[in-house]
Amino acid sequence: MAVSLMDRRWRGASRIAAVAIVLMCGVAGARPTAAQNVLISPQAIVVDPRTRTGEVTLVNEGTAPAEVAVSALYGYPVTDSAGTMRLQTFTSVDDSAPSMASWIDVFPRRLKLAPRARQTLRILVSPPDSLAQREYWARLVVAVRGGKIAVANTSTTPNISAGLNLEVRSVLGVFYRNGAVTTGVTMHDVLMRRTNDSVIARVRLDRKGNAAFVGALSAVLRDSLGNAVSRGLIPLGVYYTLSPRISVPAAGLRRGRYTLTLEAATARPDVAAPLLVHAPSVSQTLDVVVP
Amino acid sequence: MSNSRGITLLLVAAVFAGTSLGAQNSASATVSADVQQPITVSKTNDLTFGNVFPGLSASIPVTSSSAAAFSIQGQAGANVNLTFTLPSTLSSGGNTLPVANWVARRNTTNSSASGTDFTPSSSATAAVLSGTGALYVFVGATAQPTVSQAAGTYTGTATMTVVYF
Numbered sequence: 001m002a003v004s005l006m007d008r009r010w011r012g013a014s015r016i017a018a019v020a021i022v023l024m025c026g027v028a029g030a031r032p033t034a035a036q037n038v039l040i041s042p043q044a045i046v047v048d049p050r051t052r053t054g055e056v057t058l059v060n061e062g063t064a065p066a067e068v069a070v071s072a073l074y075g076y077p078v079t080d081s082a083g084t085m086r087l088q089t090f091t092s093v094d095d096s097a098p099s100m101a102s103w104i105d106v107f108p109r110r111l112k113l114a115p116r117a118r119q120t121l122r123i124l125v126s127p128p129d130s131l132a133q134r135e136y137w138a139r140l141v142v143a144v145r146g147g148k149i150a151v152a153n154t155s156t157t158p159n160i161s162a163g164l165n166l167e168v169r170s171v172l173g174v175f176y177r178n179g180a181v182t183t184g185v186t187m188h189d190v191l192m193r194r195t196n197d198s199v200i201a202r203v204r205l206d207r208k209g210n211a212a213f214v215g216a217l218s219a220v221l222r223d224s225l226g227n228a229v230s231r232g233l234i235p236l237g238v239y240y241t242l243s244p245r246i247s248v249p250a251a252g253l254r255r256g257r258y259t260l261t262l263e264a265a266t267a268r269p270d271v272a273a274p275l276l277v278h279a280p281s282v283s284q285t286l287d288v289v290v291p
Numbered sequence: 292m293s294n295s296r297g298i299t300l301l302l303v304a305a306v307f308a309g310t311s312l313g314a315q316n317s318a319s320a321t322v323s324a325d326v327q328q329p330i331t332v333s334k335t336n337d338l339t340f341g342n343v344f345p346g347l348s349a350s351i352p353v354t355s356s357s358a359a360a361f362s363i364q365g366q367a368g369a370n371v372n373l374t375f376t377l378p379s380t381l382s383s384g385g386n387t388l389p390v391a392n393w394v395a396r397r398n399t400t401n402s403s404a405s406g407t408d409f410t411p412s413s414s415a416t417a418a419v420l421s422g423t424g425a426l427y428v429f430v431g432a433t434a435q436p437t438v439s440q441a442a443g444t445y446t447g448t449a450t451m452t453v454v455y456f
Binding site: 038039040041042043061062077084085086087132136139141143145146159161162163164165166167168169170171172173232233234235237238244267269270283 | 294329330331332333335337338339340341342343344349359361362365366367368369370372377378381388391404415417419432434435436441442444445446447448449450451452453454455456
């Protein structure tokens with residue numbers, strides 16, 4: 001008897017992911033146990049429009065208690081003139097912006113997570129009554145702070161000792177889809193240059209539809225026989241317009257003609273497929289000559 | 292390109308009804324679930340100046356074992372932004388101790404001996420996680436006690452923010 005739990009999607013999956021990763025790390029012993037080490041899953045939160053709720057799972061993998069505070073803000077990725085992505089945030093949000101930051105309540109907003117403990121944060125969304133059909137966005141800020149550090153003071157005479165506590169904040173995407181949503185991108189203004197050890201491309205992606213294009217931009221360099229000789233991939237989200245830079249390793253290439261194919265697709269290795277708004281992929285292929 | 296990693300668990304359940312040896316049933320179920328990539332930002336070391344002396348600056352370079360150290364684990368090749376909120380003074384009661392000359396280094400391997408240096412600030416620093424989804428950040432600074440610095444234990448808080456796209 002085969003029972004699929006796919007339709008339960010990420011609620012259960014996020015829990016399994018958290019536990020699975022913890023178990024895998026424990027078995028492999030690949031990472032040292034850190035004093036302050038909180039795992040967060042998932043990293044993209046899609047609020048269920050029927051229940052208007054979502055979840056984030058925290059697991060304290062460290063050996064010390066962690067203080068966690070959660071808040072929300074409005075922002076989305078943009079690129080600068082060099083193609084570097086950054087988060088554009090807003091201190092005041094225009095009414096026309098598709099911000100859901102002010103609708104979000106998180107329970108609990110503050111907590112103390114014991115070593116090896118896990119906690120599910122419940123996200124409740126209270127949208128206004130008359131809401132246009134589209135996708136709405138926010139960013140969840142999960143701030144994690146450890147206990148006070150022990151500042152060495154080894155002298156028996158009064159002296160001065162100093163140290164800093166460190167806080168780490170993770171900023172995650174939150175999405176709320178009201179009604180039917182669509183997405184897509186157009187790809188244009190492709191630029192390419194070759195350096196000694198890589199091929200670097202920039203491409204402008206303009207979003208279509210009423211939802212963010214969350215996916216990845218891939219680049220595949222192929223030789224004249226069509227064999228892939230090098231690849232690159234960057235996860236991204238196109239909320240309005242994005243002009244990212246992507247590079248593929250190209251050291252030691254033989255002379256000859258190659259092609260570079262850039263493809264934007266609504267698939268990401270780090271986000272479960274059912275959470276994404278899917279769209280046809282778009283691509284462009286350029287000739288590359290290695291003299 | 293796979294959207295998620297699938298975990299398939301095969302559950303074999305043997306059901307025994309009471310003590311009847313003849314009433315033994317077995318069933319198997321294939322259970323699948325999407326596993327999403329979690330993220331982990333860890334503080335692996337605090338920044339400690341230890342004992343300092345009036346009028347003598349104490350610098351902690353990024354290569355020092357006393358430097359702050361962070362570890363980020365996420366999706367391979369993912370772009371992230373790093374921003375910092377750093378104090379200009381540490382406090383001990385009503386007294387303050389200046390801290391300046393913040394320096395940082397990032398590396399895709401867990402070593403501060405090499406990597407890319409940058410100045411930690413509120414302006415975003417772009418970085419890319421390694422092929423295994425790792426990034427390590429090391430932060431140092433200089434404590435600058437004045438000649439009349441009051442004795443005490445001075446502390447403050449530094450914040451690193453990691454944005455995922």
